[in-house]
Amino acid sequence: MTPLRYFLFCLKLHFRQRREVALPLFFFLMVSSLFPLTFSSQHLPVIAPVTLWISALLAILLSLNNLFREDVEDGFLIQLLLSPAPLSILIAVKLLAHGLAYLLPLFATLPVFALWYNYPWDSFSILALSLALGTPTLLILGAVAAALAAGLKQSGMLLMLITLPLTTPILLFGLSMAEMASNGLPWAAPCDFLLAMAVVSVSVGPWVVASSLKLGVS
Amino acid sequence: MNIVTRYASPKHFSALAKRLAPWMGATAGILLTLGLYWGLLIAPTDYQQGDGYRIMFVHVPAAWMSLIIYVVMTGCALATLIWRTKISEYWLLSSPLLGASFTFLTLVTGSLWGRPMWGTWWVWDARLTSELILLFIYLGIMALEGAIPDRRKAARVVSMLTLVGSVNIPIIKFSVDWWNTLHQPASIFRAGGPAIHPLMLIPLFLMAGAFTCYYFCLVLWKIHKQIKGKHV
Numbered sequence: 330m331t332p333l334r335y336f337l338f339c340l341k342l343h344f345r346q347r348r349e350v351a352l353p354l355f356f357f358l359m360v361s362s363l364f365p366l367t368f369s370s371q372h373l374p375v376i377a378p379v380t381l382w383i384s385a386l387l388a389i390l391l392s393l394n395n396l397f398r399e400d401v402e403d404g405f406l407i408q409l410l411l412s413p414a415p416l417s418i419l420i421a422v423k424l425l426a427h428g429l430a431y432l433l434p435l436f437a438t439l440p441v442f443a444l445w446y447n448y449p450w451d452s453f454s455i456l457a458l459s460l461a462l463g464t465p466t467l468l469i470l471g472a473v474a475a476a477l478a479a480g481l482k483q484s485g486m487l488l489m490l491i492t493l494p495l496t497t498p499i500l501l502f503g504l505s506m507a508e509m510a511s512n513g514l515p516w517a518a519p520c521d522f523l524l525a526m527a528v529v530s531v532s533v534g535p536w537v538v539a540s541s542l543k544l545g546v547s
Numbered sequence: 548m549n550i551v552t553r554y555a556s557p558k559h560f561s562a563l564a565k566r567l568a569p570w571m572g573a574t575a576g577i578l579l580t581l582g583l584y585w586g587l588l589i590a591p592t593d594y595q596q597g598d599g600y601r602i603m604f605v606h607v608p609a610a611w612m613s614l615i616i617y618v619v620m621t622g623c624a625l626a627t628l629i630w631r632t633k634i635s636e637y638w639l640l641s642s643p644l645l646g647a648s649f650t651f652l653t654l655v656t657g658s659l660w661g662r663p664m665w666g667t668w669w670v671w672d673a674r675l676t677s678e679l680i681l682l683f684i685y686l687g688i689m690a691l692e693g694a695i696p697d698r699r700k701a702a703r704v705v706s707m708l709t710l711v712g713s714v715n716i717p718i719i720k721f722s723v724d725w726w727n728t729l730h731q732p733a734s735i736f737r738a739g740g741p742a743i744h745p746l747m748l749i750p751l752f753l754m755a756g757a758f759t760c761y762y763f764c765l766v767l768w769k770i771h772k773q774i775k776g777k778h779v
Contacts, residue, residue, distance in 0.1 A: 481695065
């Protein structure tokens with residue numbers, strides 16, 4: 330299977346399973362609407378970056394729960410291993426399709442939060458930018474854990490336990506970027522860090538995920 | 548026969564571990580007694596912190612161990628993935644519990660120390676937070692290891708996670724230099740030599756030696772037991 334065909338295949342699969350794709354999105358919307366319900370309205374702009382980042386992180390980890398389960402169970406992973414294209418390229422393509430299917434709808438809902446949280450528009454764009462730079466790294470870190478836990482019992486809980494400590498630097502830098510921007514400070518430094526992490530994880534991540542999968546199935 | 552290839556074989560290593568472990572344990576006991584005696588009775592009282600600083604003789608070596616064990620595990624992980632050596636697999640799987648214990652000890656003693664000196668049990672300062680995350684990483688590794696019944700597969704999967712998590716180690720080591728927060732910066736291993744009195748430095752190193760020997764004693768004993776259990 331060529332990478333391009335696999336990419337279209339993954340996209341088609343996500344489109345057919347759009348009910349499943351919608352679940353993490355609903356989770357994201359519900360969790361981040363619980364905070365405005367429970368906090369008094371003057372705190373809302375302050376807690377907006379934290380709640381959006383944490384609910385996005387949890388939604389992404391939930392979406393990764395079944396990333397490799399079916400492929401391992403029905404033997405499709407063996408097919409991928411046997412195909413002439415290297416596994417890391419196929420994994421990169423699969424993750425790209427996953428990102429498009431799950432992250433794009435998530436970003437489409439973001440403007441709603443600027444209204445819900447009464448967040449100023451100009452610093453909201455920076456918050457959205459911090460999420461856009463950070464979420465690919467979160468996705469790839471989660472994918473590594475999903476590959477390691479593929480085929481195990483309780484893999485969903487394990488995925489969370491393994492990934493959450495590793496994602497804290499991303500979370501901290503993303504939040505400091507959003508907070509610096511809302512206080513009118515220069516936010517280039519955390520932005521550069523997020524960008525660097527994104528570049529490293531996008532270039533190395535698929536290979537690490539592929540090697541982890543090979544360890545898991547061999 | 549080459550000494551490395553000889554002791555890479557579980558049979559020979561097990562025999563060596565069985566002989567070394569009691570010696571390591573005895574050395575640990577002697578160093579611990581000396582270090583505690585020196586640290587609690589001989590070392591001078593601190594002019595600012597009084598006698599309360601003496602918890603340092605447990606806290607600082609435990610913190611070193613929490614990092615060193617992770618570095619050792621990273622080395623084992625590389626050896627496991629590259630050479631598939633069995634000893635490195637045993638060593639890797641025997642370490643996380645000890646690493647987590649030392650990390651927990653660091654956090655508890657640091658918290659006890661922080662209460663009289665800083666006036667608080669806990670702050671979300673860079674080093675405290677990164678040490679807590681190290682504890683979570685150890686626990687994650689243990690959870691993953693426990694979920695895989697096959698030992699060799701567990702070792703390979705844990706190796707991968709250990710390598711990914713090793714990014715955190717330099718962050719912890721340099722957190723006090725990069726972020727100027729409540730926890731004091733490095734005062735022993737720093738440019739320009741140690742910044743504390745030699746009479747305080749000696750018990751610190753005695754205690755560090757005791758903890759290291761204790762770690763080796765337990766790891767060697769666990770490896771010996773596992774190999775024995777497998778071949779019976």
